Amino acid sequence: MKPGKLFESGKYFVGVNYWASHAGMFMWRNWNEEVVDHDLKLLSESGLQVLRVFPLWPDFQPLRVHLTGGKTNSEYRFGEDPLPFTEAGQCGVDEVMADRFEILCDIAEKYGLKLVVGLITGWMSGRVFLPEPFSSLEPLKDHSVMKWETRFVRYMVRRFKDHPAIGAWDLGNECNCLGDANHDDAFIWASLITNTVRSEDRSHPVVSGMHGLRPEGSHPWSASDQGEILDILCTHPYPMFTPYCNIDPLNTMRSVIHATAESVYFSSLGGKPCFVEEGGTLGPMISSDEMAGKYLRASLFSTWAHDLRGFCWWCAFDQDELTNTPYDWDPVERELGLFTFNSTKKPVVDEFSKFRKFIDEYPYEKLPDRLLDATVVITSGQDQWAAAFGSFILAKQAGLDVDFVWCKDEIPESPAYIMPSVSSNHAISKRAMDTILERVYNGATLYISLSNGILSHFREITGLYLKSRNQSPVENGGVEVKIDGETLRLNPPYRHVLESVGADVLAADQTGNPFFSVNKYGQGKIYFCNAPVEIISATSGGSLEENGQVPFFVKHHVFKIYELLGIKNPSKVTAKTSPVIGITEHPISENKRIINIINQSPDPIEENISVSDGFTFREFYSPSSGINVRSCDCGIKVTIPGDTGVSVLIEK
Numbered sequence: 001m002k003p004g005k006l007f008e009s010g011k012y013f014v015g016v017n018y019w020a021s022h023a024g025m026f027m028w029r030n031w032n033e034e035v036v037d038h039d040l041k042l043l044s045e046s047g048l049q050v051l052r053v054f055p056l057w058p059d060f061q062p063l064r065v066h067l068t069g070g071k072t073n074s075e076y077r078f079g080e081d082p083l084p085f086t087e088a089g090q091c092g093v094d095e096v097m098a099d100r101f102e103i104l105c106d107i108a109e110k111y112g113l114k115l116v117v118g119l120i121t122g123w124m125s126g127r128v129f130l131p132e133p134f135s136s137l138e139p140l141k142d143h144s145v146m147k148w149e150t151r152f153v154r155y156m157v158r159r160f161k162d163h164p165a166i167g168a169w170d171l172g173n174e175c176n177c178l179g180d181a182n183h184d185d186a187f188i189w190a191s192l193i194t195n196t197v198r199s200e201d202r203s204h205p206v207v208s209g210m211h212g213l214r215p216e217g218s219h220p221w222s223a224s225d226q227g228e229i230l231d232i233l234c235t236h237p238y239p240m241f242t243p244y245c246n247i248d249p250l251n252t253m254r255s256v257i258h259a260t261a262e263s264v265y266f267s268s269l270g271g272k273p274c275f276v277e278e279g280g281t282l283g284p285m286i287s288s289d290e291m292a293g294k295y296l297r298a299s300l301f302s303t304w305a306h307d308l309r310g311f312c313w314w315c316a317f318d319q320d321e322l323t324n325t326p327y328d329w330d331p332v333e334r335e336l337g338l339f340t341f342n343s344t345k346k347p348v349v350d351e352f353s354k355f356r357k358f359i360d361e362y363p364y365e366k367l368p369d370r371l372l373d374a375t376v377v378i379t380s381g382q383d384q385w386a387a388a389f390g391s392f393i394l395a396k397q398a399g400l401d402v403d404f405v406w407c408k409d410e411i412p413e414s415p416a417y418i419m420p421s422v423s424s425n426h427a428i429s430k431r432a433m434d435t436i437l438e439r440v441y442n443g444a445t446l447y448i449s450l451s452n453g454i455l456s457h458f459r460e461i462t463g464l465y466l467k468s469r470n471q472s473p474v475e476n477g478g479v480e481v482k483i484d485g486e487t488l489r490l491n492p493p494y495r496h497v498l499e500s501v502g503a504d505v506l507a508a509d510q511t512g513n514p515f516f517s518v519n520k521y522g523q524g525k526i527y528f529c530n531a532p533v534e535i536i537s538a539t540s541g542g543s544l545e546e547n548g549q550v551p552f553f554v555k556h557h558v559f560k561i562y563e564l565l566g567i568k569n570p571s572k573v574t575a576k577t578s579p580v581i582g583i584t585e586h587p588i589s590e591n592k593r594i595i596n597i598i599n600q601s602p603d604p605i606e607e608n609i610s611v612s613d614g615f616t617f618r619e620f621y622s623p624s625s626g627i628n629v630r631s632c633d634c635g636i637k638v639t640i641p642g643d644t645g646v647s648v649l650i651e652k
Contacts, residue, residue, distance in 0.1 A: 006050065006114060006167045006310065007205055007232050007273050010366025012359055013310035014300070014352050015050030015116075016043060016338055017278055021317040025124050026324055028059040031100050037107050042339070043316060044111035046349050047356030051113050052277065052312050053104065054121040054173060058131045060097045061152045065133035076133060076148075091155035092131075092148055098159060108165040115165050116277075116312075118209055119153050120172030120193065125333045127326040128178065140181040140189045153196045161201035168232065169197045170209040170277075176221045186220040190229050205231035207277065212236075215269050215378050215406040224409060227270025232309070234277035235263045240286060243385055247541045248551040250287040251643050253393065253580055253600040256298035261392040263308045265385075268404035269378075275309040283335040293347030294643040297624065298598060300355045301645030305584045305596040306370065313338055313348065351623075358623035362647070367594065368586040373400040373569045374416035374445075377436070379407045381424020382451065383535055390534030391420040396600070397559035397579035400567065411435045416445040416567035421532030422453030430456065437461065441522030445567050451532035452494045462528045463503030463519030469496050479531060480510045484564060486557035492531035503528070506564065516561060527565055533558050554580060554601070573650070574635070575610045583609070591652050597638055598645035605642075611635030614652040622646040 006013060020027035022035045043051065068074040076083065076092065083089045088098060108115055122129050122139055134145045160166055171193050172178075181189065194206050208230050213223040226233055237259040239245040248254045259276050267274035279299065281292045296313070303311055319327050320334035321341045327333055338349050376391045378384050388404060395402045395418070402418065405411060407428045417436050419428075433456070440446045448455070448462070452469075459465055471494055472478075478491035483506075495513075503517040515530045537558050542551040553559075559579055568575075572585050573593070580601035586594040593615070599605050604626075611617070617636045620629040627646050628639040640646060 015312040018051040047353040091151035105165040114167030141185040157200040170207040223269035233274040236278040276311040298643040370584040375414040379427040386538040390538035398562035420534035423451040425454040440524035443523040447527040449529035484560040602642040609636040615650040
């Protein structure tokens with residue numbers, strides 16, 4: 001890989017977050033070049049291409065403050081020694097540590113590895129690491145700290161920007177955990193570090209390094225701000241730490257689609273490419289090593305198919321033999337490696353190796369963009385991640401591909417809009433809603449589902465008259481409704497008693513109250529669902545049955561609502577039947593396209609994929625074995641093991 005090419009559209013890399021096997025995050029002060037060489041050789045031979053590495057802040061900038069009368073700051077020194085009049089010394093950087101970093105770069109180059117460098121590494125695995133003078137200060141907003149952060153970043157980037165191992169700069173590891181920051185603090189700090197990097201190096205991209213972004217511009221760490229400032233966004237999609245993603249077993253649909261859904265969400269809201277910067281299962285108390293391998297196998301294929309530029313595991317080696325904090329504090333930090341402490345590989349290593357081989361042998365240099373069916377509009381005052389996650393999975397089950405827009409950003413042109421689980425009295429501005437309604441009037445489709453939100457001109461746009469609204473009592477037994485032959489049982493938080501005044505009621509609940517309807521609006525249509533089915537779906541667990549735990553998304557056919565919207569992109573030529581099969585279409589030319597098919601369940605499936613417009617099956621490619629693809633009367637018949645993907649070429 002060439003510098004600056006890590007995040008090219010249609011391409012993909014596999015990598016890992018690296019701390020040395022013998023010392024973890026204390027590798028710099030306990031430096032062992034032989035161990036580092038052994039580690040990187042092992043990682044390279046396993047097919048990994050990228051390492052995310054961390055110059056631990058207090059090791060690289062080991063400042064000590066010398067105080068005078070009144071405890072005023074008189075001078076920063078290295079211990080008792082004054083800062084030397086060298087470039088490194090005046091930036092407060094220990095040249096011994098910088099030299100060790102250069103050795104790491106040289107070893108990485110020797111083994112063909114690219115480095116993503118987390119510059120301000122002051123937070124790591126649950127512990128804060130700050131240079132001694134800054135221990136009582138706020139690193140994200142104290143100007144005296146920011147001055148020394150700038151000097152450190154400037155020195156590191158200037159010294160190493162031309163090293164061939166450098167692939168990208170990263171603001172630092174989850175710096176939004178370093179201290180309190182309001183929206184303006186976060187914007188200024190991220191801009192300062194990014195612009196410092198760019199003042200020295202315009203050839204390498206700058207990565208966010210943050211986790212848990214939000215859509216709101218008022219939130220301290222918003223996706224829109226990060227997208228405005230940086231080149232590349234990232235996710236750290238650990239199921240245990242992400243709301244609603246630790247509900248079902250790790251090898252079932254909710255879990256294997258999580259990294260994809262969150263990364264597409266961030267990328268759409270921020271308007272920049274995204275990749276999985278940290279991914280993993282968080283150890284053997286979450287799943288077996290074998291299940292972790294299946295989880296990774298599905299996650300790799302899914303993120304690749306959605307143009308998410310790479311996947312880096314956390315982390316390279318188990319750290320269960322180390323006694324320093326945070327390893328002494330937290331069992332969850334000890335057994336997260338691709339390899340054990342003594343370099344024995346785990347099943348996830350084979351999955352990385354096979355996927356790297358698949359990418360290298362793939363017959364097309366780039367995967368073309370996937371075809372989209374609709375834009376999901378995320379609104380104010382709702383559980384936005386639940387609404388986004390639920391709508392993404394329901395769309396996938398229905399055979400639809402979506403991206404997202406935050407309702408306060410510019411609403412893009414789209415043939416269809418999904419406004420899921422509207423939940424407040426300030427859900428969407430008049431300007432944004434008028435923009436969408438104008439598009440619908442001219443032929444687009446709009447779908448709205450409702451929790452307790454307020455929408456202007458509700459009667460005119462939905463063709464429904466609201467008689468009353470109240471919170472649903474727990475004892476009411478919920479809503480039971482038939483959709484396309486399937487019975488749905490849901491417990492909406494609010495009950496809206498409605499009457500049609502022009503809408504075509506497609507389904508009513510057991511009391512006859514309209515549940516799902518459609519109304520003509522100019523040349524377009526507006527569908528309405530009388531329950532926040534996306535948030536219900538995202539937040540609901542499965543059930544224990546004879547064959548084990550059945551995820552909510554499998555047991556309840558809520559996705560039938562999305563199927564009935566009829567919003568499939570007319571350029572698409574394929575359709576599937578199983579809700580646990582995910583599919584993306586990628587046109588190569590007018591007469592050739594790639595169909596990526598993934599089994600998002602643990603069980604093998606035989607699926608018929610219908611193909612239209614004269615396209616026929618030509619060949620298939622997959623990182624996994626046990627797959628059979630052949631022509632049939634409807635188009636393509638695919639036999640595919642659980643948690644496995646296959647890329648199929650069709651031509652006409």
